[in-house]
Amino acid sequence: MTDLFEASGVHPPDAPLADRLRPRSLEEVVGQDHLLGEGGPIRRMIEAGRLGSMILWGPPGTGKTTIARLLAQAAGYQFQQISAVFSGVADLKKAFETARGRRAAGQSTLLFVDEIHRFNRAQQDGFLPFVEEGIVTLVGATTENPSFELNGALLSRSQVFVLKRLDDEALGQLLTRAEAQEEKDLPLTPEARHALLALADGDGRYLLTMSEVLFGLAGGEPLDVQALAGTLQKRAPAYDKSREEHYNLISALHKSVRGSDPDAALYWLARMLNGGEDPLYLARRIVRMAVEDIGEADPLSILVANAAKDTYDFLGSPEGELALAQAVVHLATAPKSVGVYEAYKAASKAARETGSLMPPAHIRNAPTKLMKDLGYGKGYQYDPDTPEAFRAPTTSPTRWSAGSSTSPRARGMRRRSGSGWSAGRPCGRG
Template sequence: MAYIVLMADLFDNAAAAPAADVPPSNRPGPLADRLRPASLDDVIGQGHLLGPDGALRVMLEGALPSLVLWGPPGVGKTTIARLLADRAGLHFVQISAIFTGVADLRRVFEMARNRRANGQGTLLFVDEIHRFNKAQQDGFLPYMEDGTITLVGATTENPSFELNAALMSRAQVLVLQRLTLRDMELLTQRAEAELGAKLPLDGPAREVLQEMADGDGRALLNLVEQVAGWGATKRVDRDMLAARLQRRAAQYDKSGDSHYNLISALHKSVRGSDPDAALYWLARMLKGGEDPRYLARRVTRMAVEDIGLADPQAQGICLQAWETYERLGSPEGEQAIANAVLYLALAPKSNASYSAYKASMKQAGETGSEPPPMHIRNAPTKMMKDQGYGSGYAYDHDQVDGFSGQNYFPDGMKRPVYYVPVDRGFERELGRRLDWFVEQRAKRGKG
């Protein structure tokens, strides 16, 4: 892993002073609080929102609308909300949906109404806003509509899943991004300036420290404080750092947005025939604590949907991997699932049978109760035979080439084509067989 030396001039929205030229600060409190930006220009990261043409910069030219800030932990949602209140001249009130009840909200709204009567607006920042239920979310609407509050909600969950439509229609959703390694280096430089000393880390260890924070600025500053507190007199390398600090657990919610994003990444990597990427996303989900049985089921679905008849063995291999996991358990059984993922990624791909099935289901719903033609109806009784059930049926095994070419669709229905094999894998052979049947049907005039 190459160590990346990053200078402050790589950033458009902030500047870092050299740590060696800045005396240590005597301000009390955690490093994260001491480094809280005093203006939007000091915020690290989120250039797509806070840059010269960023969405928030444009919004501040007029009346600030209600917002939902969606992003991972430690990227500045609370800080941005405070700074927006300062820029817009609004009184800042912060609550958490975890600790706030209906009575608390009523008091907040009443105080905001009083401020408004005195000419002072209120920016109400609601942390973890997705924790409020639908009725509580609806309670904000009248106060947003009459201008009593400007709502800024913060959430780590996908708002389209967690917030109701009425609230979403009255607020703009802004997506905040996890901090990059460049952002983390700038934040480290600022921390060193505040502490008045460089961290006792060599280049690779410095990069590992930033990676340990996993895009979370608050987590990085906590790690920096720990390292600075060691009082090391010689440089710490990456192995010593890893021994002293525990890597932060990856962000993964087995029932949230991250879950669906990662399984989508795994599925698309398999579909895209990239075994290394597929293994990476599989490992990310397993490391996050995903149930291997869920992965075994989804991997089997990939075989059905994306490999299909191009490799008929694929589905069986997935089922064997699933059964192997059930017999071996974790962690040995997870290797069987990894084997299946690799097989699928390298298998020939076809969604022809998947597409054919969906098309047939669609038309079956449209044609209603059209009966089969008389010659292929069941005729268990004499009365039914007298009515013509089964009359004229040609038994294919009695034909010279084992193919009668009769029509098996409802009378009067135009013959559809659902299944179009691809020219890959075993499905190439199926395509040749299908072509022969089509040709014979046309020759016999019974297509």
């Protein structure tokens, strides 16, 4: 499907609503004022009359293709588009040769590459000489993080601009334009109208597609939220278990637990489960939190985390997910200590630096007479036989132990109440 905001001319009356509402100038693009508004970096390029190569990174339905077309229009460049999904080496060569011919005739070319992250590394390298020579001004569009998916050499020759998901204000502007185009109001109550914006999840194209369905309904009473849900299929949340969104959400979950905020931790857990994340992956991460962030401050936490994993194994979904939620709340409200974590890091560092350093003679094993004659085990005291039943620690390269008052970041144990949430009563925040 072509992009919602792709610049276009007149469309036939039976064209999809999204086609008929495509912006015809950059001023009509909604939701990207940080790039296109007064003082925005792309606006400054246009005012200077010279475009640089760029990567437009953002979710679907936010205007990547449209901005590229309108940029070419505003700067007087010839617009040429290819898709990394359908194009190969032959298509790229043809595009470059065409652009070279235009350049010889004094015409600049804006080469728009949709889904540019789908080109492999070698294909991406093929752009470099043509960008460097100025044969094309490259504008790539991607929904994936460019730092993971694009060559460093290509990124160094381009500016990366991040397009934002459309907020309610921007989506509301689209609905207003749609109603003006159709010359009638959407058959929705105010509450249902707000719910429609939520269903769009920041995607303007999807919002207009749903609106077109609603405009086609026969006359009658405006739909409330429940009737709207029965009319439209709820969109699955944007989540890819192998992409950046996965790492962003698991980071948010872990840091919420670490920050003793059970409300936030439950929310991010639910987001990942609703997006289709493997619950056992989450269970493994919860066990890690218990070891890494709580440790000796609450040794029970590791048992709770492992029990949650075993419970999910036994019950499966959806009941087993409640065990994961219970573990997350326990960990978020538990006192925190990184004493063992820091002590082990220090011990590992010392072990690497000291190599084959021998233990002190008095704590070496002495199973033979020769070894005893060499002083192995000499002076060792059996701790239970001492008056205190405990002796001072033997000499250690680390000089401190987990939880000691001298260990960095582990001076005592901290307990934070977070939002004030406690088991048995509702969360303190909505």
